[in-house]
Amino acid sequence: MASRLLLHRLPFLRFSSTSAAAAPPKQKDPPRDRSRPCVTHKGSVRSQPPAAPGSTAAVIPDFGNYREAYRSKSSAELVRSLLVFRLCSYSVIVDRHKELINLSRFLLGKWLFEKVMTMTFYGQFVAGKDQDDIKPLIQHYRSFGVGSILDYSVEEDLTQEEAEKKEMESCEPLVEKEVKGSVHREKKFRPHKQFGDRREDVFSARTYFYADESKCDQFMETFLKCIAASGGSSEDGFSAIKLTALGRPQFLLQFSEVLVKWRGFFRQLAAEQGKAGQAVVDMKLDMERLQNSLTKLGIATLEEITDWFDGEKIGQSGTVDLLDWNNLIDNRTEVAKLFVVPNLQTGEIEPLLLQFTEEEELQMKRMLQRMDILAKEALKRGVRLMVDAEQTYFQPAISRLTLEMQRKFNTEKPTIFNTYQCYLKDAYDNVSMDVELCCRENWYFGAKLVRGAYMAQERKRAREIGYEDPINETYEDTNNMYHRCLDYILDEIKVNKKANVMVASHNEKTVAYTLHRMHELGLHPSSRKVYFGQLLGMSDQISFPLGQAGYSVYKYVPYGPVEEVLPYLSRRAQENRGMVAGTQRERDLLWNELKRRILQGHLFQTVY
Numbered sequence: 001m002a003s004r005l006l007l008h009r010l011p012f013l014r015f016s017s018t019s020a021a022a023a024p025p026k027q028k029d030p031p032r033d034r035s036r037p038c039v040t041h042k043g044s045v046r047s048q049p050p051a052a053p054g055s056t057a058a059v060i061p062d063f064g065n066y067r068e069a070y071r072s073k074s075s076a077e078l079v080r081s082l083l084v085f086r087l088c089s090y091s092v093i094v095d096r097h098k099e100l101i102n103l104s105r106f107l108l109g110k111w112l113f114e115k116v117m118t119m120t121f122y123g124q125f126v127a128g129k130d131q132d133d134i135k136p137l138i139q140h141y142r143s144f145g146v147g148s149i150l151d152y153s154v155e156e157d158l159t160q161e162e163a164e165k166k167e168m169e170s171c172e173p174l175v176e177k178e179v180k181g182s183v184h185r186e187k188k189f190r191p192h193k194q195f196g197d198r199r200e201d202v203f204s205a206r207t208y209f210y211a212d213e214s215k216c217d218q219f220m221e222t223f224l225k226c227i228a229a230s231g232g233s234s235e236d237g238f239s240a241i242k243l244t245a246l247g248r249p250q251f252l253l254q255f256s257e258v259l260v261k262w263r264g265f266f267r268q269l270a271a272e273q274g275k276a277g278q279a280v281v282d283m284k285l286d287m288e289r290l291q292n293s294l295t296k297l298g299i300a301t302l303e304e305i306t307d308w309f310d311g312e313k314i315g316q317s318g319t320v321d322l323l324d325w326n327n328l329i330d331n332r333t334e335v336a337k338l339f340v341v342p343n344l345q346t347g348e349i350e351p352l353l354l355q356f357t358e359e360e361e362l363q364m365k366r367m368l369q370r371m372d373i374l375a376k377e378a379l380k381r382g383v384r385l386m387v388d389a390e391q392t393y394f395q396p397a398i399s400r401l402t403l404e405m406q407r408k409f410n411t412e413k414p415t416i417f418n419t420y421q422c423y424l425k426d427a428y429d430n431v432s433m434d435v436e437l438c439c440r441e442n443w444y445f446g447a448k449l450v451r452g453a454y455m456a457q458e459r460k461r462a463r464e465i466g467y468e469d470p471i472n473e474t475y476e477d478t479n480n481m482y483h484r485c486l487d488y489i490l491d492e493i494k495v496n497k498k499a500n501v502m503v504a505s506h507n508e509k510t511v512a513y514t515l516h517r518m519h520e521l522g523l524h525p526s527s528r529k530v531y532f533g534q535l536l537g538m539s540d541q542i543s544f545p546l547g548q549a550g551y552s553v554y555k556y557v558p559y560g561p562v563e564e565v566l567p568y569l570s571r572r573a574q575e576n577r578g579m580v581a582g583t584q585r586e587r588d589l590l591w592n593e594l595k596r597r598i599l600q601g602h603l604f605q606t607v608y
Contacts, residue, residue, distance in 0.1 A: 060515045061545035063508050066593040068548065069541040072144045075603050078594045081537070084124045085587050088573050097573055101566060114562045117569075125537040125572045126153065127559045131229035134559045138233045145547025146555055149238040149386065149533065150230045152222050153558035155206055155567040163209055164196030170210035171250050173360065188467045189257035189393050195461050198391065205388070205453035206568065208245040213366060219245040220370045224377055231381030236528075238417075238554060240386045241374060243398045247367025250360070255397035266325050269293055281432040284319035323437050371401065375409045375416060384446070386502075389419035391454050392470045403434060407443055414446040414500045422482040423452035423471050431485045435492050435499065445492070448502040448533070449485055451478055483513060490514075493529045494521045502531040502554075506539040511546070525550045537572070541589050 063069070070078060087093055093100065105113045117123075127134040138148045158166070171191035199207045208219065223241050230237035243252065269290060270276065270283045287309065295302045309320075378385040387402040389395055402418040409415045420431055431447065438445035455471055462469040472478045482505075492499040503514050511532060517523075518530060532553040534543045546553040558568055597603045 060512060060519070061549045063512075063541050063545060064589070065545065066541065066589040067596060069544055069589060070593045071548075072140065072146075072544055073540070075594065075597055075605075078590050078597075080120065080124055081540075082587060082590050082594070084120055084537075085583050085590075087120075088583065094573050097570060110563075117562050121569045121573065122562050122565070125535070125558065125569060126562075126565050127536060127557045129559065129561045131225065131232075131559075134229070134557065135233055138557065141547075141555060142234060144544055145550065146543055146553055147234060147236060147238070148230070148557045149240055149554050150226045150233075151206075151240045151556060151558050152226050152560055153206065153568040154222075154560040154564040156209065157567055158197075158209065160197045160200075163199065164193055166209040166211065167191060167196035167198065167249075168193055170248050171253055173250055173254070186257055186261075186467070187465045188462075189253050189260075191253070192461070192465055194464070195457070198457070201456035201460070202454055202571075205390075205571075206242065208242055210244070210248050213363065216246055216366070216370065220373065223374055227374065227377050227381055227383050227385070230383045235382065236384075236552075238384045238386055239378065240388055240556070242388045242390065243367070243371070243401065244390055244394065246370040246374075248360075248363045249394065251364040251367060252394040252397040255400070256393055256395065259396040259400055262325075263322070266322055279432070280322055280429045281436055284321050285325075287318055287320050290320055322433060323440065368401070371405060375405050379409055379415050384415055384417060386417040386448055387419060389421045389450065389452070392424065392458060395421075399430065399434075403437070406438070406446065407441060410438075410444040410446065412444075414444040414498075417446035417448050417500070417502065419448045419450060420485060421450055421452035421454075422485055423455055423478040424481075425470060425472055427481050428484050428488070432488055435488065438498065439492075439496060443498070445489075445499045447489060447500070448504050449482060449489075450504045451482060451507075479510070482510060486510075486514060487517065490517050490521055490523065490530070493523060497527075497529070500529050500531070502533050504533040506534055506542065508542060511542055515551075525552065528552050535572075539586065541586060 061068075073081075104116065108116060114122075127137045134150075141148060168191050198209075210216070223239070223245070226239045230239045266283070266285075267276075267280075270278070270285055272293070273285055273289060275283050275285070291302060291305050291309070294305050375385060377383075387398065387405075390398055399418060402416060405416045406418065418434065420427055424430075434447075435445055452471075458471055459469055462471075472481055486501065486503065489499055489501045493501070503511065505511060514530065514532070518525075523530060530552065532543070532546055532551060533556060534540075534553075535556045536558060543553050543555060558565065560568075597605070
């Protein structure tokens with residue numbers, strides 16, 4: 001426990017003596033005009049009117065042009081897509097898909113079952129069984145301007161009871177098992193058995209459960225193979241990882257609680273100084289008053305606190321913002337002291353944990369080491385690494401650790417991308433703070449914007465456990481949040497070429513909105529700062545027209561043996577059942593293209 005947390009001094013957060021030396025920091029860019037003509041901190045999506053109708057016709061593809069959308073597909077592939085989407089629309093099939101799979105496997109036998117799956121669901125949503133098997137598809141897609149985000153989609157097929165047991169064992173600290181009721185933990189950041197199976201009500205995201213450290217090493221090796229495959233198949237590929245696969249989730253749960261409470265503490269101090277109601281990125285505390293408040297709380301003596309601020313060159317302007325605050329906490333806290341939090345009711349500092357066991361501290365460090373290994377491999381192979389978002393009780397820690405990877409590995413180019421879930425009420429605060437930090441420290445910002453994968457589960461957990469629902473009230477609120485975050489980053493790209501964003505969406509309106517904003521801001525597709533992403537087997541009417549028009553667009557490409565990706569295929573079926581409007585439009589376009597080929601005698605034409 002004598003080792004210092006100093007987040008940036010843990011294994012991956014700054015290079016140690018056993019790793020290669022980091023590139024020296026670049027000279028800071030000169031001050032820039034940070035005005036944002038289309039975004040305000042008050043929450044408007046934009047204040048300028050949209051482009052006049054027709055003004056961007058030359059740069060926005062027609063997503064209703066089925067002939068161009070499906071040029072890359074054979075007629076057999078069109079028929080397969082129509083069949084799969086139709087089957088996904090039948091609730092009786094989707095609801096009983098596990099029983100139907102087991103029955104089919106029993107009646108057909110393993111070999112014939114896999115053949116049928118390859119001709120239907122597996123062939124639609126999965127690229128192949130291994131790295132060699134998927135290369136033809138990746139190269140074919142590349143010829144149409146569509147890149148790949150590789151993901152080895154093998155998952156454990158656990159029962160609910162098995163998942164709950166693993167979750168409780170991996171999220172509850174040993175000391176809390178032995179001494180009940182002696183620590184002050186927020187409900188949100190405690191494990192709860194009824195929500196131990198994190199797969200429940202989640203259809204568009206994979207879930208990992210902790211078994212032991214050797215299993216985490218296996219997951220790391222799998223991610224390394226994905227990175228190698230991505231680097232070997234294209235020059236500009238992505239690979240996706242999840243941090244819950246790399247270590248014991250107990251650390252993410254506890255670290256998230258610490259980060260959230262210290263951020264809340266900053267807001268409380270801001271309120272005491274009359275700053276309540278301001279956007280978090282604009283909150284600036286008077287340094288002298290802040291030092292006095294910290295001294296009264298017993299965090300350190302006034303002399304020690306003054307030394308901390310002076311040593312980090314914080315507050316030289318006489319004020320301290322949240323970015324300064326985060327750095328202060330990181331740089332002056334030992335492992336044992338990191339897991340103390342302010343009690344907002346009493347105003348006192350309390351321990352979040354009674355103690356770490358030696359094994360728990362080693363597990364925490366191993367997680368960080370695995371992240372470091374993956375990031376270095378991605379950097380070496382020229383692959384961009386996307387860290388997927390997860391549940392809100394894990395996400396603050398995931399975002400913070402990803403941010404630290406960006407600080408380290410994004411000095412020369414955008415290698416690490418963080419994921420922001422725009423159905424969250426605090427999405428804009430998170431995006432704006434991270435963008436401002438990248439500007440202040442002069443590294444490349446990489447973001448993937450998604451709407452979110454855990455809405456039903458998050459709402460139910462918040463309601464039943466008893467804490468504030470983190471999700472926006474309505475779907476329209478989420479749309480507005482998505483566009484607000486997107487606008488902020490696009491405006492940043494306009495003034496700072498070090499910002500990058502992936503618009504990960506199957507929503508045609510959101511994609512069209514992005515294209516209009518790019519045109520308004522003069523962001524040419526060739527600048528390769530704005531990317532688009534969709535899942536393999538879905539929304540081809542968006543992906544391929546974008547690729548053929550010169551935009552940077554990617555398919556999320558899962559792969560793995562048939563039997564081992566069945567949980568992934570299960571989620572795809574359920575997700576398509578839930579996206580009725582989107583899949584109906586796609587089915588109409590597919591059917592129109594198939595009819596066109598039949599009527600024009602092109603049914604068996606192989607190249608379009």
